Amino acid sequence: MTDDGVVQVNGVEKSYSEGQVRALRGVDLNVPQGAFLALAGPSGSGKSTLLNLIGGLDVPDSGSVVVEGRQLDNLSEKERTLLRREKIGFIFQQFNLVPVLTARENVELPLEILPGYTRHSRREAADKMLRLVGLEGMEDRPPNKLSGGQQQRVAIARALVKRPAIVLADEPTANLDGETGMAVVELMRRMRNELGTAFILSTHDPRVIERAETLVRLVDGRIAE
Numbered sequence: 001m002t003d004d005g006v007v008q009v010n011g012v013e014k015s016y017s018e019g020q021v022r023a024l025r026g027v028d029l030n031v032p033q034g035a036f037l038a039l040a041g042p043s044g045s046g047k048s049t050l051l052n053l054i055g056g057l058d059v060p061d062s063g064s065v066v067v068e069g070r071q072l073d074n075l076s077e078k079e080r081t082l083l084r085r086e087k088i089g090f091i092f093q094q095f096n097l098v099p100v101l102t103a104r105e106n107v108e109l110p111l112e113i114l115p116g117y118t119r120h121s122r123r124e125a126a127d128k129m130l131r132l133v134g135l136e137g138m139e140d141r142p143p144n145k146l147s148g149g150q151q152q153r154v155a156i157a158r159a160l161v162k163r164p165a166i167v168l169a170d171e172p173t174a175n176l177d178g179e180t181g182m183a184v185v186e187l188m189r190r191m192r193n194e195l196g197t198a199f200i201l202s203t204h205d206p207r208v209i210e211r212a213e214t215l216v217r218l219v220d221g222r223i224a225e
């Protein structure tokens with residue numbers, strides 16, 4: 001086993017419904033630090049399942065997932081949660097911002113459960129990240145006062161504020177029009193360049209696929225060459 005990648009997936013299998021649905025049928029994947037990788041493939045091919053396993057939200061039936069040198073299925077659920085909080089940022093298709101909080105408060109949220117932050121340093125980190133994603137001046141707006149693209153930028157800031165090693169984005173442009181989606185992908189790439197965070201994006205969007213540096217295609221739970 002090599003240990004150079006930020007994520008290593010080795011022979012992972014995952015079934016649902018008591019084995020009736022074989023979502024992943026032996027997947028191997030090595031994700032280098034700072035990768036910008038798109039996970040493409042038809043609906044039901046296992047993209048979200050793979051992201052959930054890498055994110056430690058679920059465990060494989062067999063095989064292993066290693067994140068920053070730590071094998072997730074050897075960790076207790078509590079240890080996995082801690083690793084996820086510190087090392088992994090999530091971005092979703094529906095943005096998943098908290099509607100009653102401002103942009104700044106949404107970005108501060110992941111820091112509230114991490115040790116070592118004061119109110120002041122949380123706010124400073126959130127404002128800095130909002131500036132980096134181009135939302136300076138909008139810190140006090142709630143999500144419903146922001147466009148879809150702006151909401152996804154807040155979500156990107158929220159994913160990055162704790163400086164994770166990896167960001168997992170499940171169809172991050174699916175709810176955006178073409179132009180806005182492209183701008184959001186460009187932003188993620190720029191953030192990767194500035195912060196060195198590895199991005200793994202699942203997508204159906206040809207424009208996202210075009211902008212990926214590494215393309216992995218899943219078909220029927222296997223990586224297609």
Ligand SMILES: Nc1ncnc2c1ncn2[C@@H]1O[C@H](COP(=O)(O)OP(=O)(O)OP(=O)(O)O)[C@@H](O)[C@H]1O
Binds near residue numbers: 017023044045048
């Ligand atoms: N919690 C679950 N319970 C039962 N079956 C599931 C569950 N999650 C996923 N599946 C099944 O596993 C297979 C892979 O699903 P997955 O969501 O990973 O695909 P996907 O590539 O993300 O698809 P899409 O592009 O539509 O998002 C599908 O057949 C799906 O129906």
Ligand SMILES: [Mg+2]
Binds near residue numbers: 047048049170202
């Ligand atoms: Mg999916």
